[in-house]
Amino acid sequence: SVSAESMAPSANQDFVKLVIPKSQAQAERIKVSIGNNFLFRNLDEEQYLDVVNAMSEKRVPNQTTVIEQGGVGDYFYVVESGTLDCFIGEAKVTNYEAGGSFGELALMYNAPRAATIVTTSDSVLWALDRITFRTILMENTSRKRRMYEIFLSEVVLLKSLESYEQHKIADALESVYFEDGQEVVKQGDIGDQFYIIESGEAIVLKTNTDGVQHQVNQLERGSYFGELALLNDSPRAATVVAHGRLKCATLGKKAFTRLLGPVLDILKRNSENYHAIINQQS
Ligand code: 1OR
Structure with a gap:
């Protein structure tokens, strides 16, 4: 149940590993897609394999809504190819391309989706389920965001940024x-x-x-x-x-x-x- 989950699951917590079989070529494409993504840095070999095993490939045509603001968080996504726009209400707030990722917030905070994300070209995405995300990727991510939070809020240059923009900087x-x-x-x-x-x-x-x-x-x-x-x-x-x-x-x-x-x-x-x-x- 949702309430039984803690914000930072302990490293040795039991969870049934999800394994979605993949070809060598698919595994290789995942490697390239997450290679430059900061959220995947510092994984050990086993964690890396768990993540790759759990990912599922989603081929999404242009103009498809991948995430709907207010919806329930199920997956975290990494972009292999294609482009997407991110909207809060009617306003476009950012966009994604190969190597980018989105959808972590609802999984981290058990919150409704904060934004809507729509493909602007045919796209290939890798989806990671919430349990694998929370068990393997979340601890790193939230630790890093917390670690830099106070510091970044004091940097004059970055004061005008939204806190979510500061978090993205912390990731990097x-x-x-x-x-x-x-x-x-x-x-x-x-x-x-x-x-x-x-x-x-x-x-x-x-x-x-x-x-x-x-x-x-x-x-x-x-x-x-x-x-x-x-x-x-x-x-x-x-x-x-x-x-x-x-x-x-x-x-x-x-x-x-x-x-x-x-x-x-x-x-x-x-x-x-x-x-x-x-x-x-x-
Ligand atoms: P999610 O699980 O809530 C929507 O699903 C995703 O949009 C969200 O995770 C983020 O990955 C992504 N504020 C909140 N979520 C954002 C934002 C954002 N940008 C992208 N996402 N802001 C825009 C910052 C440029 C802050 C606006 C105040």
């Missing part, structure tokens, strides 16, 4: 540590990561045309860096060095583009201030 974040003096990014390098400082301080250094390195900024908890190279597809514009022990939450380029879309204008506007800072200092 990974924390990395740097020792005092360690270079996090290096001027001139190609960049593929975006950083938000969780704790500690960092110093921003820029080598100008005169060949001399100047300190141009100092960053603390809640500040971010590394966005310019991703925004402009340009080499790193400055070097960032840890000042004392530094902990950063990082997003890869793809996640950055996809998840920070709503604050792109703020990022661009803020980056225009860099010139002002540099001109002040020189």
Whole structure:
């Protein structure tokens, strides 16, 4: 029964594993589909196999409602191919393509479906039943969302985002540590990561045309860096060095583009201030 389920089922809880037989080709397609999905990271071999075994293939024609807002949550979905739109009421709030996933909320919180999801082209989806989702994937997901929740709510850049958008960012974040003096990014390098400082301080250094390195900024908890190279597809514009022990939450380029879309204008506007800072200092 629903009431007997806890929010975070214990790892050793008995559950009858669901096995839906698959061809080698299907297993291979699942692997590709979930390969870039953060919710499936950190599964051990057995958990991974349990997930693949339990998935069922759904071929869904264009313009099919896969999830209806207000409905009961039965499956979590991963997109192998095709495209889908997500609506809350009449408003389109997001869309999905290969590698994306949706439908976790109703399963996590025993809540009605929060949104409606409709295919906008013929699509192939992999559906994971609620019990396998709750037993294997949910613990990781909710732990990570909780872990970053307070931090993300304090990051000025992300304040304007809905809490669900912050949760999606939490899914994608990974924390990395740097020792005092360690270079996090290096001027001139190609960049593929975006950083938000969780704790500690960092110093921003820029080598100008005169060949001399100047300190141009100092960053603390809640500040971010590394966005310019991703925004402009340009080499790193400055070097960032840890000042004392530094902990950063990082997003890869793809996640950055996809998840920070709503604050792109703020990022661009803020980056225009860099010139002002540099001109002040020189
Ligand atoms: P679900 O099981 O409730 C609908 O089924 C799914 O739509 C939901 O899980 C999410 O996976 C997905 N708020 C709630 N659910 C959303 C949202 C969303 N976007 C996608 N889903 N918001 C839009 C954020 C861009 C927040 C609006 C306030």
